[in-house]
Amino acid sequence: MKRIFLVLSVFMFMFVCVACWGEETEEELTLYSSTSETNLQILLPEFEKATGIKVNYIYDSTGNIVTRIKNEAENPQADVVWLPEANILADTQYFENYVSSNNNLYEDAFKNTTGYATNVNYAIPVLIYNSNMVTNPITGYSSLLRPELKGKIAFGDATSSSSAYNHLENMILAMGEGANNDEKIESDEAWDFVEDFLNNLDKKIITSSNVTLTGVVNGEYAVGLSWDTKGYEAIKAKLEGDTAYANIEVVYMSEGVVAKNSSVAIIKGTKKLDLTKKFVDWMSSQEGQDVIGEKLDGAHPILATAKLADYKKSDTPLNYIPITTAWASSNKQNVLNRYTEVYQRIFA
Template structure:
C-alpha cells in the first residue's frame, strides 16, 4: 500500500472492530477493466498531473481502504483531507482563485447543488449503467451512490419503546436521548431535516415545521457537531436513537453491534451522493480517472458490500444489511426547490432550536 496522509480531522470510528468491518486493508482490491476506468490514459495522467488531493466527509476506514485500492489499480498517488461537507465547501470557495484540491468526494446533491459553480463539467464513462434518476444531467454533479436517511436505534437501551418512524421520536421517554447533528454542519442532518419536512408535511415542506418544532423540544438543547458523533453516540450507548444516514448505521449492524436501522414509515428520501471535480484543479485528468474508477462495476460492488454505501448502478444489488428499496416507503422532494431554500430552512431550524 502506498503511504498517504490523512488529516487530523479524519472522522474516526474509534472501535477497532468497525475499521475492519468497513473493508480495511485486508480485502483484495477489485480490478476495474480499462473500458470502465480509461486505463489507457493512466500513463499520460501521471505525467501531466501530480498527487490527487481530495476533500471528503467519509469515514476514515472507507477513505483508507478505497484510496489504497485506487493507488494500486491506477498507479496514481492520492491524499485525502477529511472534513465535514460544509467545511469542505467553504474551503473550496475560499480557494476558488487557486484551488488546492482536485475532488470533493461525497456530499449530497441537495447540499452541493447550490454551490455547483465551483465544480467542473465531466461525464464519467459509466453513466449508462446508472439508474436514470442518478445520472449527471447537470454536467458537473457525478453521483457515485445514493444515501437514504434512517433512524439508528440502540437495541440495548430502547427497551419496549417501538420506533417505526419520525412520529415515534416524540415519545416523552426519549427526550434528551436523541442524537442529532447541527444541519448547518452536517449534510446528513440537513437531509434529515428535508426528509422530515416532506414526510411530516405530507409532501408540502411548509406543513412539516410544526413537527420540527416538536422534535427540537425532544432534543432537550443537545445538538451535535457532526455526522459521526450521531452514529458513534448511539453505538456507544450515549444516546438511545439517532438520526443519521444509512452507512452510519449499517456499518455497525454489519459488525454485530447492538443497533438496528429503521427506515421511516412516513417516507424515506434517497439522495444521490456525489464526487465532484473542483473547477481549475491542478490534476483534472487524474480526477477524471478517479470518478471513472469509483463508478466502475467492480469498485461499486466492493463499496456496496463492504462499506455499506448503496450503489446507483443497475447491475449491482443491495448489500446484505441494507433493505431493498422495494420494501421501503420511498418519497421524493424537489431537489431544485430544496437547494434554493437551504439557507432559509437552516435559519428557520436555528430559530426554532434556540427558542
C-alpha cells in the first residue's frame, strides 16, 4: 500500500510540475523582426520586466520574414512582428485587426488608421564611411560617384533587403527631377544616377546588410549605405573611445532623406491574442517609447513626449523628402522593375 501511495504521489507531483511548466510557456510570445538584433536584446527584457511576458525572437531580413509569414499562414509559428510599416500594409490578410489603447497619444500622421500596423519607431537612411579611405568627406549620394570609390561601396540587394531598397527609393527621390515624387521616380536624371551608382559598385553586392558597418570599420569598404541604427551604433562606440571606430563618420545625405516608419502587428491566427495586445500596447506606451528613445541605437520613437539619449539629439535640421506609406507601397514594384532592368544590364 505504501508503495502504491508513493507511486501515486510521484505521479501527481510530475503532473502538477508539467502543468506548471505549461503555464509558464503560455506567458511567452514569439516575435519575427528585421530590426537591429542588438536592439531586440535590449528592448525585449525591458518588456518582460514590465509585464512578466517573455518574448523569444527570430531575426531575419524583411523579405525572408514576409515569406515565412505567408508560408506559415495555416499554422502560424510566431505571434507578433516588428517590421517596416509598408511591408505590413502591403498584405494585411496575414495580420489581426487591432488598434492600440495608446493610439490617441499620437499625432495624426502616425496614428494607426488601417487597424493593422502600430507605428513605434522610424529610421533614416545614412552613409557610413571610413575617413582613412577617402580623400574628401562624404556628403551625400553625389559623393558616391567618385572614381576612387569604385568597388569600395557596400550596398545590398534592393530586391530583398529593406535597407538597400529604401536607399534606392531615397536616391531616386533625392537625385530625380520633377515637381512631385511621381515625376521624380520617372525622370531620366534619377535613373541615370542609379546606373552610374551601380557601375561604381564594380559588380559587388553585399549579401547581408548586417555586414555594412563591419565592412567599413575593417577597411573592406570605404563607404556603406545603411540605416541610422547602425550609424548611431558607430557614433556611440566612437564616443565611448573604441579605437576601431576612430575613423568612422556618419552623414545624412545632403540631397535629402526619406524617413521610414516601423510598426508592430499581430500575426493572424495566434493563440495568444491577449498577450500580443499587451505587447503592442507596451511598445506604443510612454514607457515603451522611452526605452526606444533612450536605450536603442538609431531607433527614433514616434511618441513626441518620449525621452531621448543625448547622442540622438541634434541641432542640425535634416532635409526631409515628404513621402507617404501608401505612395511608397503603390510605386515599389515599378521602382524594382526599373532597377532590375538596370541591374541586369550592368551585372550581366
